[in-house]
Amino acid sequence: MVLTKGNLQSYSRLPAKRMIQTCFTLLFFVISLVAVSTVAKADGKSNVYTIYHIYVGDKHIGTLQDDEPVLSYIEETLKEYEKEYPDLSLQIDENIKVIPEMVFNEEKEDEDVLSSLEDKMIVQAEAIALVIDDQPAVYVATIEEAEKAIEKLVTQYVDKEAYEHFQMMVEEDEDLTLKVGEEKITNLSLTEEVIEEESVVLPEEVLSVEDAVLKINKGVLKEQPYIVKEGDVLSSIANNHDLTTAKLLELNKELDVDSVIRVGQEIQVTVYEPLVKVLTTKVEKVEEEIPYQTEVKEDDSMWKGDQKVTQQGQTGIQLLEYEITEQDGNVIQRKVLLEEVTKEPVKKIIVKGTKEMPSRGSGSLGWPAVGGYISSYQGNRWGRFHRGIDIARPNNYNILAADNGTISFAGSQGGYGNLVRINHNNGMETLYAHLDSIDVKVGQTVAKGQKIGVMGQTGHSTGIHLHFEVYENGQLKNPMDYLK
Template structure:
């Protein structure tokens, strides 16, 4: 029994020793593996942390050769050490993924407008200069500096007193790490902000517009314009008032200038009118000539990117009072119907040519020349039915006397009446001249009765 117990005990001891040996061996095989994260994103594992450090340094050095003037770094890499049995890692795959996920950055400044990042610059000073450049497109550098030093006193510039220069939207500058390829210099950032972004607008068609002209006006190709307007074709007929969708750049921010401006303005004189029943209706006599006055008006102005968007009158100073004009107008009703008794249409003179054939053609009236003055008068009451240039007649006036009679006055140097005027017998209607087919200063005078040419000498005498 004792001997059998010994035979059982020895194998148990041997098994215990073997188990202890295996356990010790496994503990010796336990090792570290390194888990790599960028922005909390798992990238992979590596066997040695130095591989990651060296990779990041080399990527930074490579980028530094391209961006020599910038101080570069990478996004922080988080390394977690993990101890495990039989560690498994894939160095090559992890580094390849790290190359894709790990950006090279530089410390810079984002210029934001209403919270939107629109430009990145190397320094805060550069960002401030870009904003100043936008303002200096509409006001001088001197004005900006003076307003910064003393905001209470307006600055005189461009015939205005400027008291405030601001931006239409909230603009801020934020420090942050940014990709070096996104960094702009001051000039580039200024142009980007001024140019702005594409915005959809409606264009109101004007008279004479074509589809192609509208596209060219907004730097759009014909294809781009048609794409914005489904159903519109190059040959489409558009009419004034139609709306055409277009795209145009709008600046990210506008410069608002508030100013005051003094302008000298004319004060139109008023007219004091009295009626005279002894004067023919429509006749006017100026008794005292009027004179315009002058005033200086102070306006409060708002300009957006140089364009005036609001104007309000703040004050007026009268520099010169206007002088009222005094006139008298006639109210006497003149009959349109002629008396039937014609007056000589000139101030004296002789008949230089009579009605009849002359030079191979019919001379339809009489010519009167050599008067004491060149005033031409209506032969009777009537209404002017034509007044103006008429071919060989030159300047011509025709009067309908509303009794079947009509008279014509031709070759006038000037005309003193208009179509529709009612004239009285003896009223001046023009000045004798030599216009049209004429060989010298004279009046050509014709008379018609019920549309038939008559000899004027049957109706008038000196």
């Protein structure tokens, strides 16, 4: 008979345990009793004994004069297992039979029956197997724990609230309507079919929900390629993949301990591959900006190098619905389901000048200030030779280039203070001194009448004015010979 935790407890409530097994051998026992009684009456003797044959499956392991030791041993064994595994439903694996027999002569019982029973008797637990790829992957105690394990497997990568909402959507066939910034799961699946099957296994094979999920996640070792990176050596690659160097070489027959590996080379390693992965498909609705474009227009009335913005750019707005597929939380596919522009972008318009600025002067100098008068001419003054003319009291303090040219100097120079020199590329050069500020740089091309700075009184100056000098072929000239 098969003894389980349940029926052993029910049998123990019977007044005489020796009668337990008679339900399987009642007919045999009655026939034996009648036969013995008949013989006893025939010879006038009444010495009759009962012995008990102990079987494990079809194998006879011995004979006892009392069945109590066997029953007690089974009961105590189950009690010990119950203490260690209180949440499991336990049973004896083998079919243990106790068969009584009536005999005339008292027989000696086998002393090693219990030790033989101990060797052959296996206690097992009822469990639910999670079968993956036709193989039992893990065992848990109940169908409820199996469901929890699958849920926990999924909610490693899916928010539990989103998971519960998805289940509700499926049950209620909810319409998939999204608000901006909202996402909903549309499909959840596993890469392998997971089947729940009833099973009987050793108690130590039954795992908690947490341990079952860890075992599924860890999976099995599989070979996969590794691409050698800068600084890698065989020992470091092996160590990073929990391998010995010898095992790494075994996986790569073309290598040996003296092999030189190169960056980009492919080497086989082993990694743990999960038994099953979680596939999630979800839809999200987002509002995204549409970047504006920039248009550049040319204007030949503006100097080359000058530009201005005539229309500021504005970003547009669009509504997008994405379908995102993830495997174990990693995005493997993303596609647009719906695209709706709610605000068109406005392009930015920049106007750039194309007018070329001539660098060669005309030879005719223009007045280098905005109005004003000559407060001091070239010649002897205060015991010294005054090299140019001074222009004072202008309408504003802007200083203008006397002709087209290239800036050859722009900075501070002794008694001149802030100074600008223009090479007119025709043998002539003009000098502008005592500036408060300078608006040009060396190498810059300027046009006649272009502002090059602001009048001031830097250097040796008695007031705000412009000191102006003219040179031709390196010789100092009188500005009044060139100014109109």
